[in-house]
């Protein structure tokens with residue numbers, strides 16, 4: 427059995443996590459998404475904007491400029507652009523030609539994310555943005571964010587997150603444990619409206635050391651790991667544990683360990699990505715060391731994943747058409763790929779129809 431190329435194309439009409447607001451602390455920040463250099467800037471009114479990072483005068487990078495009262499000023503000859511990419515000032519010249527316009531991208535800053543829409547601005551619908559209420563209150567869900575560059579196609583990281591069987595191999599030095607316990611653990615995969623969800627239960631298990639740092643479980647626990655892929659570049663993770671006997675499978679909303687991780691994978695090029703993730707925990711809120719420890723326990727595992735993927739992409743690039751085989755453990759990632767492929771085909775068809 428073979429499968430399609432590991433390198434997925436770009437899905438354009440969708441919201442991606444473009445940046446963390448913390449990355450925009452200086453007011454101006456550059457990032458390439460889908461091969462397009464983009465300048466994010468916070469204007470004088472506090473609004474975040476995203477425009478093409480290329481001045482329409484002589485092509486200078488606007489991220490070499492600065493933010494002033496009227497917009498983003500090019501650092502070469504001083505043209506100023508507003509958040510819609512329109513030139514609003516040309517030093518020494520009153521008339522602004524209509525061609526003095528650069529591309530802009532709809533952006534929404536919400537719940538500690540800066541979302542960017544990479545497709546047709548007219549189709550940008552804010553109601554499609556994922557609700558991540560766990561970022562709303564640092565006191566209830568303390569969290570820490572980070573960014574890692576990946577030299578691999580963005581769906582390669584989705585494959586990785588929707589596959590828990592690699593834990594015993596890639597993460598043997600960190601969280602892995604016995605490889606075969608991961609391969610044989612029962613997993614349920616279901617389709618969702620915008621992707622798919624993978625749920626795994628480990629009943630009557632010993633709580634892992636990280637969990638014990640936050641909650642002093644007396645004995646064994648019922649553990650779960652839930653990974654939901656949401657098109658095109660997000661995986662929402664809910665992992666946790668409750669004391670055995672609390673009926674965790676019927677009702678998980680009880681006091682125990684709850685970890686909420688947001689994994690956002692935003693394509694930089696066809697074979698490189700930005701991995702923005704946030705690690706949140708709803709326990710040990712009074713002690714800042716708890717979330718720090720959880721973050722520090724988690725971060726090295728992501729580095730391990732990235733190292734695998736960087737080399738994987740390098741091998742695939744040598745001969746992108748060379749077939750790969752499917753195994754049983756790929757079930758969830760294939761659900762995710764199928765959801766992606768269907769969305770991509772629908773987008774291509776809509777674009778063809780619009781062009782007719």
Ligand code: FES
Nearest residue numbers: 481483484500503
């Ligand atoms: S290149 Fe930007 S103002 Fe000249």
Ligand SMILES: [Fe+2]
Nearest residue numbers: 586596727731
């Ligand atoms: Fe991993």
